[in-house]
Amino acid sequence: MTSSKPTNEIFAEQGLQSFDDGVKQPRRPRPAGTYHEAARDIPIFAETDVLVVGGGPAGTAAAVAAGRLGADVTLLERYNHLGGLSTGGLVIWIDRMTDWSGKQVIAGFACDVFDRLPKEAVMGPSRSDWGSKDISTAQYWSQRAAAYKGIVTWSPTLDPEALKTLSMDMVLEQKVRLVFHSWVAAPIVEDGTMKGVIFESKEGRQAIKAKVVIDTTGDADLLARAGLPLDSDIDKADIHHCINTAFLVGAVDIERWLAFRYEDNDGFAKFMSGGRQTVGSFEKPFCSWRSDVALFMGPRLSGYDAVNVEDLSEVEMRSRSLTVAHVDHYRNNAPGFEKAFLMLGAPQVGIRHSRRFQADAKVTRAQWDEGKIWDDEIGVSTSLAPKFPNISIPYRSLLPTGIDGVLGAGRHIACDPNSHSFLREIPQCWMTGQAAGVAGALAAASGVAPRALNAALVQQELIRQGVYLSPSVEAAAKGATIAA
């Protein structure tokens, strides 16, 4: 599904929201030559059963799931909080966890999170409305990001600070050793097996040895540094390759804004055209968990490489100017925004896609139509549209090709670019993270490589942890006898 058209054009044809074609600033040339870094002995910080690198949705779920099995777990995160993009990236709209019939198929860790978040930290439809096709109910929720294609979905928005707190509580309850402010620089690989990592902190360079490592960095940092082949092809027609830093705007009256947007067609059209003229790439807000806070998850920038430090810097600079211009334009022109102020620019840059690892199996577009169910399914994703059945995710898609001792989960999971459009979403990252955590703990406890684990063992524990599997897979897993 590649197109030779520029992305701007493809997006305009699809009526997608604002978008900018990333004309990069000229860069200063980098000097030629290299610097020889001397070899040295470094302290060992820890020895652990399961080492999870990256505390985003996938890493948090992995650490909790592994801890529940009694594994000694260490979780390293470069920032000062858990949740990754779902908190620090202000991506607080949690995508669909229900299928088109209203059944919650992304369950397990996702249910644990919403069961425990304070009521006032979540905005979304009540369970009795999930799957509803009632016109007025669907219309109400489609204006609040929780109905799509005329069907109400379980896709709430939440308070990022509440999710940070809950994520930390959940991890600490499992006695996970949680280490913030630590940037993993390289994996330790011996004889084709990942045995730990080297990380940098204010203490300098240190090592951690682990029986099993889980890469949940989102950018496959460990697998990249291990020299493994990675995929970076994109679907140009999908927003999954766009980068930007999100922001929250406070002191808003979101109900007045919604009334303007949906009831005053001429006024809204004039406002948008003014925004495009003044700001350029111009974005509409999403409702958040509060009626006085608006969420902006754009303007989306394209053409940038999410693992190039100068590209990342430029994205931050452009996002900041666009953010300030948006707040000014909304404050001066939009009903409901008269007193608005810039509440927070996301501490974490919003990377939807950088690279994906290659694995023993992967979800591809071909699977969507036939509704293939993998024997080694570890979770079920919602599909992109009602015409497609639910999507089965195989255990083997967590097993990077060409190396042992490591599992991968989250937005860098093995899949094709089309399937990445939904496998990168937060609920799917919770799901693959939870499965990686279970597999990591089981492998560490039994002393076998994750690749050698019997998938039924993983499935049995996932079911115990409340994960939804396709009925045929669940029945087979429950009936499976596994040799000790």
Ligand SMILES: Cc1cc2nc3c(=O)[nH]c(=O)nc-3n(C[C@H](O)[C@H](O)[C@H](O)COP(=O)(O)OP(=O)(O)OC[C@H]3O[C@@H](n4cnc5c(N)ncnc54)[C@H](O)[C@@H]3O)c2cc1C
């Ligand atoms: C602008 C934007 C809008 C989006 N919209 C939605 C949406 O509406 N709904 C939805 O469900 N999803 C949405 N997504 C997708 C979703 O937010 C991400 O794909 C998801 O958060 C990925 O989870 P993850 O755990 O794989 O990675 P991340 O959330 O990126 O977490 C990775 C963590 O690893 C840490 N880390 C990375 N490298 C290292 C290292 N070397 N050492 C130590 N720590 C490291 C990072 O600091 C981070 O905390 C959006 C994404 C963006 C950017």
